[in-house]
Amino acid sequence: MRSLHTDEIIKNVREMCIEANLQLAPDMTEAIHNGLENETGNLARQILGQLEQNMQIAKEDKIPICQDTGMAVFFVNVGQDLHIEGMSLTDAINEGVRQGYTDGYLRKSVVKDPLLRENTKDNTPAIIHYDIVPGDKLEILIAPKGFGSENMSKLYMLKPADGEEGVKNAILQAVSEAGPNACPPLVVGVGIGGDFELCAKLAKKALTRNVNESSKLPHIKEIEDEVLDKINHLGIGPGGLGGRTTALAVNIETYATHIAGLPVAVNMCCHVNRHVKRTL
Amino acid sequence: MDIKITTPLSKEELIKLHSGDYVYISGTIYSARDAAHKRMYETMEKGEKLPFDIKDNVIYYLGPTPAREGQVIGSAGPTTASRMDKYTPRLLDSGLSGMIGKGKRSKEVIDAIVRNKCVYFAAVGGAGALLSKCIKKSEVIAYDDLGTEAIRKMEVEDFPVIVVIDSKGNNLYETAVEQFLAKEVEK
Numbered sequence: 111m112r113s114l115h116t117d118e119i120i121k122n123v124r125e126m127c128i129e130a131n132l133q134l135a136p137d138m139t140e141a142i143h144n145g146l147e148n149e150t151g152n153l154a155r156q157i158l159g160q161l162e163q164n165m166q167i168a169k170e171d172k173i174p175i176c177q178d179t180g181m182a183v184f185f186v187n188v189g190q191d192l193h194i195e196g197m198s199l200t201d202a203i204n205e206g207v208r209q210g211y212t213d214g215y216l217r218k219s220v221v222k223d224p225l226l227r228e229n230t231k232d233n234t235p236a237i238i239h240y241d242i243v244p245g246d247k248l249e250i251l252i253a254p255k256g257f258g259s260e261n262m263s264k265l266y267m268l269k270p271a272d273g274e275e276g277v278k279n280a281i282l283q284a285v286s287e288a289g290p291n292a293c294p295p296l297v298v299g300v301g302i303g304g305d306f307e308l309c310a311k312l313a314k315k316a317l318t319r320n321v322n323e324s325s326k327l328p329h330i331k332e333i334e335d336e337v338l339d340k341i342n343h344l345g346i347g348p349g350g351l352g353g354r355t356t357a358l359a360v361n362i363e364t365y366a367t368h369i370a371g372l373p374v375a376v377n378m379c380c381h382v383n384r385h386v387k388r389t390l
Numbered sequence: 391m392d393i394k395i396t397t398p399l400s401k402e403e404l405i406k407l408h409s410g411d412y413v414y415i416s417g418t419i420y421s422a423r424d425a426a427h428k429r430m431y432e433t434m435e436k437g438e439k440l441p442f443d444i445k446d447n448v449i450y451y452l453g454p455t456p457a458r459e460g461q462v463i464g465s466a467g468p469t470t471a472s473r474m475d476k477y478t479p480r481l482l483d484s485g486l487s488g489m490i491g492k493g494k495r496s497k498e499v500i501d502a503i504v505r506n507k508c509v510y511f512a513a514v515g516g517a518g519a520l521l522s523k524c525i526k527k528s529e530v531i532a533y534d535d536l537g538t539e540a541i542r543k544m545e546v547e548d549f550p551v552i553v554v555i556d557s558k559g560n561n562l563y564e565t566a567v568e569q570f571l572a573k574e575v576e577k
Contacts, residue, residue, distance in 0.1 A: 177469075258469060261470065351562060
């Protein structure tokens with residue numbers, strides 16, 4: 111059986127926290143640049159230009175792209191034939207977050223109790239979603255999530271009779287209501303199906319798929335394309351100040367659901383859609 | 391129109407700014423976000439003195455990342471303004487002249503902006519590295535225990551913002567989208 115020591119996990123998580131907050135993946139930078147090319151309005155072009163300049167400065171001067179360096183959200187696939195040595199896996203990930211957010215000069219944005227609101231001062235605890243998978247590897251994906259956009263997310267428990275139209279309307283309604291608050295251009299993560307909590311998790315997971323990749327399910331890809339087009343005709347635009355680039359992508363993930371239900375979750379993400387994956 | 395202004399901002403200067411103006415701010419501004427607003431509000435409720443004189447001043451809704459050695463401040467972009475809506479009318483009625491943030495405001499805030507002839511500016515959300523370059527000095531002056539949410543006194547130079555809600559209540563978030571859609575229809 112293959113063994114992996116938690117020291118190795120801590121070291122990698124630390125680096126991933128810093129990397130994710132200083133530089134966006136190529137799919138995101140490309141999508142923002144395409145948005146700029148497609149805009150005709152001066153203000154929309156100026157704002158997208160500032161976002162490109164911002165990413166350049168972030169990379170060169172090691173200043174986080176956005177001051178909201180997020181809550182550290184993880185999707186972790188644990189190979190069932192892997193043996194983890196050292197401390198508990200959850201403690202190791204949190205230790206990596208602690209080191210990454212401290213050593214990387216990232217913002218500590220987590221309060222211990224949602225009502226008492228005392229800052230934990232090291233950005234822990236992280237939010238970790240585990241899956242047990244075949245194999246002997248550990249796959250870690252970090253997606254630091256800012257809350258300006260998170261706050262504009264929605265969950266709709268639709269009826270089966272609402273069907274495809276109901277789903278499309280729900281996504282459009284969520285984006286319209288978010289308006290300028292979620293820092294457009296957005297990436298819109300959508301979960302359809304499952305139950306109350308899995309649906310929301312699917313929406314978050316959808317945000318980690320590259321923005322230039324469509325769903326592999328043809329009927330879902332059609333919805334992604336149609337809704338993205340409709341969103342970009344709402345006129346909200348970069349910064350919410352008018353334009354064609356309201357969203358860079360609509361990513362949908364689905365799961366089986368109950369005969370009585372059609373849950374739809376819309377997880378908003380701003381243009382600082384960060385995700386870094388490593389396999390150990 | 392591109393305009394340069396220097397804080398503090400008098401009412402005479404504020405009424406000259408119009409929704410949609412691109413403005414470069416220089417001078418002193420103060421950072422305060424959720425927790426600092428709550429504390430300031432409670433201080434005023436008790437009839438005590440605020441940690442800085444808000445009269446004619448500008449508050450920036452900001453919680454920056456920590457500065458590296460040799461940097462004035464870390465990433466420093468605006469946070470969503472609507473979370474401060476509960477506390478804002480009282481600050482505007484007490485002399486605050488402007489706010490920098492991003493996103494929509496409540497009717498109560500817009501009414502208070504018009505009543506007091508103030509201005510709500512937006513900076514570009516998610517451009518924190520770029521905006522940090524316009525901040526030349528930064529010093530925590532109150533609520534140090536709040537970490538990133540402490541109140542900072544900052545000197546800015548040509549800090550780029552857009553007038554979203556002007557002293558007459560014109561709201562760029564509504565008009566810009568309407569104008570854009572009307573233009574697209576023409577095409």
